[in-house]
Amino acid sequence: MLRLMEVNPLEATTESATAAAIGKRARRQLPGATRRILLVIAGVFILVLSVGGFYFTSAAFDKHTSVLVAAVDIERGEVVGPGHFRSESAVMGSIPHIPYSADVPLTLSDLVATQSIPQGGVVLGEMMIRPDSGPTGNELELTVEFDTSLATSGVFNGDEVLLIDPGVEPTAEDPGSPQAVLRSFVLQNYDNGSMTMFLEPEEWAYWQGLPATLGGTPRILPVPVGGTSEEFGSLLNAVWFAEWEQNAAAVNAPPAGSVVGPGPGELEVIVSLDTSLVPSDFYSGETVLLIDPGQTPSRDDPGRVRKVIRTLKLENFDGSAMRLFVPPEEWIAWQVLPEELGASPMILPIPPGTDIDDMTRRLNSEWNAEWQLAINKARTGG
Secondary structure: OOOOOOOOHHHHHHHHHHHHHHHHHHHHOOOHHHHHHHHHHHHHHHHHHHHHHHHHHHHHOOOOEEEEEEOOOEOOOOEOOHHHEEEEEEOOOOOOOOEOOOOHHHHHOOOEEOOOEOOOOEOOHHHEEOOOOOOOOOOEEEEEEOEOOOOOOOOOOOOEEEEEEOOEOOOOOOOOEOOEEEEEEEOOOEEOOEEEEEEOHHHHHHHHHHHHHHOOOOEEEEOOOOOOHHHHHHHHHHHHHHHHHHHHHHHHOOOOOOOOOOOOOOEEEEEEOEOOOOOOOOOOOOEEEEEEOOEOOOOOOOOEOOEEEEEEEOOOEOOOEEEEEEOHHHHHHHHHHHHHHOOOOEEEEOOOOOOHHHHHHHHHHHHHHHHHHHHHHHHHOO
């Protein structure tokens, strides 16, 4: 006997809905391989974001900066140039340094190191000075005073100037000397007629002794804008020499209306003089060396050595001969002198301040040596 099972309509509906839901999820679910690929891609993306974030945040907090350092060992007193420097990245914090830029090495060029700086050492501004701001190496400091009276428009720091010997005015007793340009230079550390210099010992001694050498304060005169020191100096020397020559002639000229002639017991003699030893002119009033011209040796004749006879003050000199008024004994000596020497006596000017004895000794020594060589050549036929 068949028994029919009773079916609950509510249970049947619930089971049907559950089965439908399970089927729908099953249809949306991806395969396992695809899911793994997607997970790997997501992981790589997260890693890239993490690394980029690290570098971004680390760069934001990086304290490195480009610092000026020595590219080579720099010695104390060395003049530096762009090649002495380079940049280096470092964390300096509060440590003193000069931030590096392309212009910094050029700015420091031509400065002088005041201390040794090892290669790679940090370079600071106080480690160098301008060459004209203080002595370096073996230099000595000296302040020189100048006479600026020739410069009507003023003299200023940085001007190129001529250094001028003030010269000495001629007198009846002393021919003096003309003003003359000695050299040119650029004024540095100059202020109101004086200049502070930093010089090597030899140059320091020159500048220190210059006022005594010149017999007065050295003069300076700026070189005109557009001019050259060589040409300007040459023109000035020509003008000053002509001026001095005129003044010397006027000083030694006889007074107007006076009669130049022999005094009581004197005789007149005109002595021709050889002026070929130097190219410059001679003037009345100058003190000169009177020289025996000597005689060139030959195979059969030893000749005669050239030598200094005495000093002589030129009087009534016309450029080639001197007119003298002397006692009879001296008159005879002058008359026979050219015959004894075989030629006119020579003259050689003596610069003021010269040690005449020393100059005479040295000249005679050199001429004697030349004469000995000439004798040897004449005897050997050389």
